[in-house]
Amino acid sequence: MEKTIYIGEVLRKLRKERNFSQEEFAFRADLNRKFISGLETGEQQPTYISIYKMAKALEIRPSELIKAIEEKMDSDDQYWLQVE
Numbered sequence: 001m002e003k004t005i006y007i008g009e010v011l012r013k014l015r016k017e018r019n020f021s022q023e024e025f026a027f028r029a030d031l032n033r034k035f036i037s038g039l040e041t042g043e044q045q046p047t048y049i050s051i052y053k054m055a056k057a058l059e060i061r062p063s064e065l066i067k068a069i070e071e072k073m074d075s076d077d078q079y080w081l082q083v084e
Helices: 003-017 022-029 033-041 048-058 062-074 077-082
Strands: none
Touching (some): 003 033, 003 062, 022 048, 048 062
């Protein structure tokens, strides 16, 4: 599985836990809704600035968002077997 899919799965989970639509989440993060959709489907990759903005919208620290993504990757041993 591509790392961008893990990012998208985590973002979708956190967004839905807060009952945010993609549109509302994008507004709160000051990002484009199509970008959020692309992140969630693995078609886009976040920048440091977008991670910061999304974390702020989710009311967590950027490091917590990164940690959640790492934990998702850790839960799938196959990911680490594919890393070059």
